[in-house]
Amino acid sequence: MNRAALKDPAWVRWSLTALALTFLLAFLALPLAAVLTEALRKGVGAYAASLGGEDTLAAIRLTLIVAAIAVPLNLIFGLCASWAIAKFDFAGKAWLVSLIDLPFSVSPVISGLIYVLLFGAQGLFGEALRDHGVRIVFAVPGIVLATIFVTFPFVARELIPLMEQQGRDEEEAALTLGAGGLRTFLSVTLPNVKWGLLYGVLLCNARAMGEFGAVSVVSGHIRGLTNTMPLHVEILYNEYDFVGAFAVASLLAVLALVTLGAKSALEWWHRDELAAAARH
Amino acid sequence: MAKGIARRIIPGFAPTLGLTLAYLSLVVLIPLAALVLKAAGMGAAQWLDTLTDARVLAAFKLSFGGALAAALVNGLFGLLIAWVLVRYSFPGRKLVDALIDLPFALPTAVAGIALTALYAPAGWIGRFLPVQVAFTPLGVVVAMIFIGVPFVVRTVEPVLQDVDAELEEAAASLGASRPQTFRLVVLPAVGPALLTGISLSFARAVGEYGSIIFIAGNLPGVSEIVPLLIVTKLEQYDYVGATAIAALMLLVSFAMLLAVNLLQKWNRQRMGAAS
Numbered sequence: 335m336n337r338a339a340l341k342d343p344a345w346v347r348w349s350l351t352a353l354a355l356t357f358l359l360a361f362l363a364l365p366l367a368a369v370l371t372e373a374l375r376k377g378v379g380a381y382a383a384s385l386g387g388e389d390t391l392a393a394i395r396l397t398l399i400v401a402a403i404a405v406p407l408n409l410i411f412g413l414c415a416s417w418a419i420a421k422f423d424f425a426g427k428a429w430l431v432s433l434i435d436l437p438f439s440v441s442p443v444i445s446g447l448i449y450v451l452l453f454g455a456q457g458l459f460g461e462a463l464r465d466h467g468v469r470i471v472f473a474v475p476g477i478v479l480a481t482i483f484v485t486f487p488f489v490a491r492e493l494i495p496l497m498e499q500q501g502r503d504e505e506e507a508a509l510t511l512g513a514g515g516l517r518t519f520l521s522v523t524l525p526n527v528k529w530g531l532l533y534g535v536l537l538c539n540a541r542a543m544g545e546f547g548a549v550s551v552v553s554g555h556i557r558g559l560t561n562t563m564p565l566h567v568e569i570l571y572n573e574y575d576f577v578g579a580f581a582v583a584s585l586l587a588v589l590a591l592v593t594l595g596a597k598s599a600l601e602w603w604h605r606d607e608l609a610a611a612a613r614h
Numbered sequence: 615m616a617k618g619i620a621r622r623i624i625p626g627f628a629p630t631l632g633l634t635l636a637y638l639s640l641v642v643l644i645p646l647a648a649l650v651l652k653a654a655g656m657g658a659a660q661w662l663d664t665l666t667d668a669r670v671l672a673a674f675k676l677s678f679g680g681a682l683a684a685a686l687v688n689g690l691f692g693l694l695i696a697w698v699l700v701r702y703s704f705p706g707r708k709l710v711d712a713l714i715d716l717p718f719a720l721p722t723a724v725a726g727i728a729l730t731a732l733y734a735p736a737g738w739i740g741r742f743l744p745v746q747v748a749f750t751p752l753g754v755v756v757a758m759i760f761i762g763v764p765f766v767v768r769t770v771e772p773v774l775q776d777v778d779a780e781l782e783e784a785a786a787s788l789g790a791s792r793p794q795t796f797r798l799v800v801l802p803a804v805g806p807a808l809l810t811g812i813s814l815s816f817a818r819a820v821g822e823y824g825s826i827i828f829i830a831g832n833l834p835g836v837s838e839i840v841p842l843l844i845v846t847k848l849e850q851y852d853y854v855g856a857t858a859i860a861a862l863m864l865l866v867s868f869a870m871l872l873a874v875n876l877l878q879k880w881n882r883q884r885m886g887a888a889s
Contacts, residue, residue: 342792347702354698355710357691360739361760362716365728368738372731411637418631421624430634432875436642439871441821442722443841444860447848448645451652456853458648482641506623515625537718544721546824551845564723564824571727571828580731583724590719597719598712 369587373580384570384578385585392558393566393582396474400549400562401542404481408538409531412489416527417519420497421505431494437486445483446551449476472554477562480548485538492534495609496527529604533597540593544586646864653861656854664858669834670843676751677840681819684758689812692766693804699767700774714768717761722824729757730829749831754839757826762815769811770804773881777803806881810874817870821863 342350374381384390415434419427437445452458453470463470470476504526508518524531546564553560561569563582570579600608664670698704699711717725733740733747733756740747747753777800785795823841830837838846840863847856 342701346792350694351698351702351704354691354695358695358710358713358763361756361763362713364732364738365725365760366716366720368728368731369724372728407637411634414630414637415634417626418634422627422631424627424631430638433638433643436646439817439821439867440646441823441841441860441863441867443823443844444649444821444864447844447856447860448649450848451853451857452645452648454853456851479641483645486641502624509623509625519626540719544719544724546721546723547822547841550823551848564721567721567723567727568828579727583721583727586721586724590716590721590724593719594712594715597715598708602708 366587366591369580369583372576373584375580376577380577381581381584384575384581387578389557389561390566390578390582393561393563394585396477396561397543397563399474400478400481401539403478404485404542405535405539407482408485409489409535411486412493412534413531415490416493416497417523419494420500421502434490434494435487437483442484442545442547443551445548446480449479449483449552471552472556473560476552477549477560480552481542481545484545484548485542488538488541489531489534492530492537492609493527496530496607497523499609500526526607529600529607530609533600533608536593536596536600540590543589649857649860649864652853652857656858660854661858664855665862669838670859672835673838673840673843676754676837677820680751680754680758680839681816684755684762684819685812685816687755687759688762688766688815689808692763692811692815693770693808695763696767696770696774700771714764717764722761722822723828725760725825726757726828729753729760729825733829748829749833749837751830751837753829753831754826754837757829758819758822761822761825762819765814765818766808766811769807769814773804773807774800803884806877806884810877810881813870813874813877817867817874820870821867 415430419431450457450471453463453476454460455464455471457471470479504522505518508522509515513521543562544564545562546568549562550565550568553562553565555561555565555569557569563586567579567582567586570576570582695714699707699714730737730748730753732738733743733753735741735746735748737748745752747756781799781803782795785799786792790798821841823839823845826839827842830839830842832838832842840859844856844859844863847853847859
């Protein structure tokens with residue numbers, strides 16, 4: 335890039351950079367700053383007090399529980415799917431990969447709606463569930479299901495291209511030398527994909543804790559019971575408790591920043607060990 | 615032959631594929647099929663009733679029009695940002711690069727209330743703007759721009775990195791000006807990636823809910839988006855209406871997905887041919 339013919343004049347460079355940075359300031363940086371400022375508008379005391387509220391703590395607890403169920407399930411699924419897809423040849427593989435990506439192209443609201451249509455009072459299984467006294471929609475199981483749906487592709491879509499890049503030679507060598515299947519997976523495959531795995535889990539977790547639309551449709555918004563942190567932000571905001579809303583939002587913003595930091599660190603230090611298509 | 619051997623050496627095909635298919639069916643395919651089945655079981659009259667309603671039509675117009683406007687803005691600025699990040703160096707470039715993915719990481723509800731605070735008439739940005747943004751259709755577009763930023767930047771960035779510097783140099787040595795080189799050499803090279811990014815940004819904006827509903831004002835017929843209308847119908851126990859609108863949106867999403875896949879295929883072919 336140091337060839338003279340390719341260099342833009344300084345004034346072009348500066349004005350384009352300034353324009354790009356102004357856009358990013360107005361649309362990305364300032365919203366982030368606004369969350370923290372609004373949360374601390376009435377001082378640290380008010381901030382801490384609104385975070386200590388019982389409903390807020392219940393929302394934090396529920397968010398952690400939902401993520402603790404959804405993320406491991408999608409992790410196991412991601413490992414199985416990428417093993418089957420990357421290490422074997424079979425008909426319809428391309429279709430399977432597209433189907434795994436499907437939840438990304440569905441509106442979050444529709445992701446919630448489909449479970450209401452299945453398990454809601456008027457839903458396909460609604461009557462059977464009521465007879466057995468099982469509640470899925472407007473209860474925690476529905477929230478978990480909707481969260482699983484929207485975070486479904488994260489781990490798989492990171493691992494599949496990565497394992498495909500790495501091929502099958504190392505596993506075949508280990509197996510030929512007498513290692514068992516599980517041992518081969520644990521001591522050959524897993525170390526090869528560990529950074530990619532962490533990358534996928536990070537993104538999966540961020541979305542699981544932050545999902546709003548899908549969860550909002552199935553939650554029923556019962557304070558202290560079916561409110562996750564993002565839903566609690568909405569409730570507080572609609573009650574004009576802006577400090578409270580932005581206080582809870584600030585926790586989620588910190589989660590986003592930690593996720594971004596870890597993601598960037600992985601991209602800088604382990605770029606070669608991430609899938610080329612990782613940066614979607 | 616080699617493939618046959620490999621299949622026999624590596625174990626675990628049947629259980630992992632079986633589990634994958636079972637989980638995929640239970641979580642994704644069967645629930646989506648339930649929506650499609652319910653939509654397919656509806657009569658023509660029910661469809662017409664729902665989809666010709668003025669409020670529904672207005673919502674579709676806003677969702678698609680707003681998403682198109684936002685995608686075009688993101689196309690322009692996404693290309694600019696990718697260009698600046700790839701071609702220029704300035705202090706804090708890595709930090710800016712990391713910040714691009716913020717809309718992927720920040721929960722949409724948080725983005726929604728933050729954008730509302732900024733663009734409200736008394737907000738940091740709103741007070742300097744000549745027109746009101748928050749609680750108008752313009753606010754919808756602002757939120758759609760926010761969530762779409764990374765799509766264009768992240769699809770254009772790698773292609774821009776791969777554009778052969780020698781081509782630009784050849785153009786320059788043959789007497790092309792910088793704008794000419796950009797228009798005739800760089801732009802055709804990044805074209806498919808740019809279109810892909812714009813389509814992804816559009817598709818995401820059409821379905822977006824959380825970051826929009828706070829800033830939109832949600833006035834029926836004016837600033838009410840399609841996903842919110844689905845939620846409203848559900849809250850009124852109008853399952854038929856909600857299903858009809860959702861099925862139509864799903865159809866559009868899948869059409870977009872197909873278009874993006876074709877674009878990406880074209881993009882890969884172009885990139886493959888260039889290197």
